[in-house]
Amino acid sequence: MPIATINPATGETLKTFQAYDDAEIERRLTTAVDAAAALRQTPIGQRAKWMHAAADAMQTEAEDLARMLTLEMGKPITQARAEVDKCIRSMRFEADHAHEFLADQPLSDPGAVGASKAWTTWQPLGVVLAVMPWNFPLWQVMRFAAPALMAGNAGLLKHASNVPQAALYLGSLFAKGGFPDGAFQALLISSSAVAPLIADERVAAITITGSEPAGREVATTAGRNIKKTVLELGGSDPFIVMAGVDLDAASSTAVHARVQNNGQSCIAAKRFIIDEPVYEEFVERFTAKMKALRIGDPMDESTEVGPLATESGRDELDQLVQDAAGKGAEVLAGGAKPDNPGWFYPPTVLAGLTDDMRIVTEEAFGPVASVYRVSGREEAVRVANQTSFGLSSAVWSADAEEQAWFVGTLDAGAVFINGMSESSAQLPFGGVKNSGYGREMGSAGIREFCNLKAVWKA
Template sequence: MILSVDPASGVELARFTPHSPAEVDAALDAAAGAQARWRTLDVTERVGLLRELARVLRAGKEKYARLITAEMGKPLAEAEAEIEKCAVTCEHYAEHAPAYLADRPVVSNASESKVVYDPLGVVLAVMPWNYPFWQFFRFAAPALAAGNGTILKHAGTVPQCALAIAEVLRDAGAPAGLCATLLVEADAVAGLIADDRIAAVTFTGSTQVGTIIAAQAGAALKKQVLELGGSDPFVVLADADVPAAAATAVRARFVNGGQSCVNAKRFIVEDAVADEFVEAFTTAVAALRIGHPGSPGTDLGPLARENLRATLHDQVERSVAAGAKLLLGGEVVDGPGFFYPPTVLDHVTPGMAAFDEETFGPVAAITRVTDVTEAIALANRTEFGLGAALWTRDLGRAAHLVRELDAGAVFVNGLVASDARLPFGGIKKSGYGRELGAEGIQEFVNTKTVWTGPAAPPAGFPASVLRPAALPAHNRGGGASTVPLVTRAIGARVFLNGTTAFEGGAGIPLHTHNCPESVVILDGEAIAEIDGVEHRLSRWDTTYVDAGTPHRFRNASATEPMRILWTYASVEATRTIVETGVTTRVDAESR
């Protein structure tokens, strides 16, 4: 049974029977079929769904926000901001997905090469409870724009949010079956990953579960994106704007009740400003209002589950026992619900739980350092690498220091946050792959190379000599027309060309090339010998010569000059003299 529980009271809100194996199988079949049709639409058609998603989300913002607050426990204002962020992200990809997915041409010898982006198929999204709408839509908006389908397996504690997401997709007009929500237990995930109808997996959650998901997806050889735990450093150097840093630090740590992978968790402060920072930070934290998340003015609601509170309190007690100084909080709140007070620990050092482990809740750990070298070293002294903040007035120095911080994102003098325009993800045990930005939409696509060589001459194309009348002219309007002598004859992009002038009676020896060649007579008359057959050519006549075909040209007049334009379907064309067998590279100076 899947239960929905109010973390502010501990009271059960609803319970749901998990989907049966037959229902899961039907959903997978429907998603695979719908995605096969969805991928055939042009991206400019697919993004229409994203615009509708943004509209539906905003129209139901209050309803969905109250559902988030009821099941997860974040303050109502933060829940409303979450819905708005989902809508903004859908709009971002509606506007930019066509450019993100546009074919990328690549110039290649004797070819028309390009890189194209095709959808992978149906992507399984195993999502967490802390941002129940945002975590799904930040993945789904780019995935759907790219032509994929989605199967959502949400956290077991937010089943009503999961069903509401299905409602949003349906109301926005998503094709039937394309985006399915499955209410299943955690032990069903392995079977979903292994199923041939699932092409890839995205997971956001703990590092411990992430390693299991990675192993299962790896065994099935399926693409995966993992956004896992974090112990983000918030580095305050001696030259920082300390009041601004302290004010931002409060939001960085306590937004969403401190229950975010990208919350700042370790505050690493140079000794010279440590006392000033700690005083300003602690004063601001003490002013936070803890209360029911649905009440106006509440800054901090409950933790999402009782076991999360127990784990967090244990980390605080172990850190204090190891020598950390407790400045605020640190005691379990009496009464119903899973509340825990905003807590500040000072003089935290490596080896303490609050420094070494991810603290998922309203606990801030302050570490004092002697200089910037120690600050960077301790910032990197973690198994995680999601985000980092760096506070300094010296932006020149900051430009160098950000390269030394081990993190997927570094924010200088600001709050670490995700943004639809920027790639988001981590390194080390914070996972791999990226969401958001252009990089996010390209995670769940097949980056396909398309190489197109020179086309064979069209049926009925003369073997050697082509007269202007043999090719259709393209009417360009205004009485102008174009006869594509060279490019049509070559059948490929023009890569290398030049002109050769012949004095009266002059000629060149019999030779071959490693690529097709087209020659246009610009002035005079020529005699072309191609594969043993002679042709008399006049001005604007064109010859087409396949790679490896022996040929040569000479001036038909003994007194008047003759000039030709030659074009090769390669920038690395070579010429081999038949009589001697000597091969040389051709360029504009050697012909």
Template sequence: MTIATTSPVTGEVLKQFDELSPEELEDKLQRAAVAAASYRLTKHEQRAEWLSRAADVLEADSATVSELITTEIGKTLRSATDEVAKCVASLRFYAENGPRFLRDDEGAAAAAVGAQRTYVTRQPLGVVLAVMPWNFPLWQAMRFAAPALTAGNVGVLKHASNVPQTALYMEQLFREAGFPDDVFQTLLISSGRVEQVLRDGRVAAATLTGSEPAGRSVAAIAGDEIKRVVLELGGSDPFIVMPSTNLERAATVAVKARTLNNGQSCVNAKRFFVHADVYDAFLDLFTAKMGGLVVGDPMDDSTDIGPLATESGRDDVEAYVDDAVAKGATVVVGGKRPDGPGWFYPPTVITGVTGDMRMYGEEVFGPVAQVWPVASLQEAVDLANEHPYGLGSNLWTEDQSERDTFIRDIQSGMAFVNGNTSSYPEIPFGGIKRSGYGRELSDVGMREFMNAKTVWIGDPAR
């Protein structure tokens, strides 16, 4: 597999990198293990200081890093700038809250278990392998790195092969911030060598964000090695619109929910279930707004949608749409890739999707929205739950009973009401069903890669 930066705007290979040799990979893993042995003993407050410095360095580098992200994957420069700002905020969140998250939990049942004192202390596992995707090249890696380093773990990053420069910047960032050498390293290796790294005895655990097949592979290896793993896989989030909501607001957010990151996000809303009483009105608003988006150069401030990140990704989206149309679906807007260079695909709205179409039960990773009329909230929830994925979900309503029903019955790891599904360092992120297991972010995500060690201390006089 070629490790290179390739422009999604022109298809031109801009910069290529050599893959690590077996000897270089061995050296990096050994250095990670040595670093883990000492880093785990650092003070919580010292880690917080380094995280804070990393935030300052990244903030100062924002313009350069944002342009790099846009160059590598084609997201708009505005979107890349927002991504960098989110990473800065995450670093500061863990710098401010990490020491508190890492306090021992004092037990209240010492007498009941015959002890003088009981408590739970959380300790790092050691070297954690992160296998990350290209779509949010800095944020996906940062939402692993910030909590993992806060916890006292050491990270080795196997990033997607089309974002090598962003991956190498991550290593540089933590080194420049003052973290000890080798606490965070980037591994420029192909996906075929992930198994070797995960099976290595010096690697304690892994986290993967990516496709369902990649998740299955990593989960199988981790299971065989009895190593902890967190999986954040695909999503085909439902976006449910009920009559009591503000349709203008719902349609505006729906466009953002479907086209964020050029439509290449696991938590993009992809299936829109709209109550029949407001279906026509919502579809008109939504279609007009989707059709009005500007597709073009992602470095241009006037551009809303840049190219898709890879040629194969654009071809996949096109194939999903062509399959649906051939089987009777209707394209309301978009649906045809433009002529010329680059991997562009227009914002597209499709109605009449049925179960025999590929996009019904799979994830379309591009700016394509499927819209259905439904007779009730229950029908919408039932249709949403038929899908094998269960990552995020959205409901738009002012009715409290509908909110309660949605939160109780929707099969997803996250339920957002009157807002767009997103990730925040303050709250847990993750899914169920084929969207994976485990959580990222907040104290919950940080503790995924920590040993909750029970401590029982008896009375020596007894």
């Protein structure tokens, strides 16, 4: 895949970039090693000042950044602004709380281990390689970069080939805040150049957000070289609605949960599992609201759904829909590629799904919703847990006992009650099963790329 900015709304190639050669990769890796050594010796308070300064720099460039995101991957401009703002808030959160998350922990009874003092301390691993996707070009990276730098690590970013301008911006951002030269760098390289970097002894750990096949490949190479990894590999998240809830609020939230970022989000709700007594009314409301969404130019302030980021992604999504329709699924809304420029796909609702349809077990990465009718909570959980993914989930229930039951039975890294799945700097983010392992953000996220060292003193 060429390294290029292609406007998804028109299909026009706006700018192309040359991949770095071996000499440039080596130079950047060497610089990263030196930066990691410097950061390790830098007090965390100083790192926090640099992080705040980097956040200030992003703030001054916020509108230009938002327009760049929209041009590169097609998200509506209002959502692009929200992504930039989320990054700024995350940077400030990490700067303000890293010292708490990484504080030494004394053993309450050191005498039990024959010591006068004993404690644990967190120390950075070194250079961390990040392999990142295009759907949230700044946020996906920031939720790794901010905590990793605050912990004292250096970062190397291999971004998706269709968002090179976002990659280069991030590669320059932290230096603007005062971080040492090479503390965070972008690598414009092909996917084939990733494995040699993982194998390089100077790379201490790897994090990837991407497809399941890509994650397996990265994890296999890292395991062969005994490297720490964090994997976030997508999901097919359930949105469960039980009887007794506000169906207007539930259906409105469901629409937003499905089409946020043009439906291209790992934690977007994709499977809507509805209790029998409220199924007809919910689906009627949900389908009407999906049909009413405004599709168009993502630079238009009123646009709610823009184009998909790539032509291949749009084609793959349509194949899932056509497979389901051809096997008897009911298409309640949308369901066909429009015949106009750009990689648009209409908000689509499918019902009457059967296990032989690919969309039942595969991730639909775009504004396509699958609805399921179930009888009671046990069947709801069975359907929710039947995929190989387990990233996040949402449950709408008016009963506290029932809410607790769902929390205990859903196979997912998170459960959102009477809301929609979201990511934030304050909460750990990650999944189970084929959605991956490890966590980003929160106290757990900053510790993923640290060595937990036990200290014993006579």
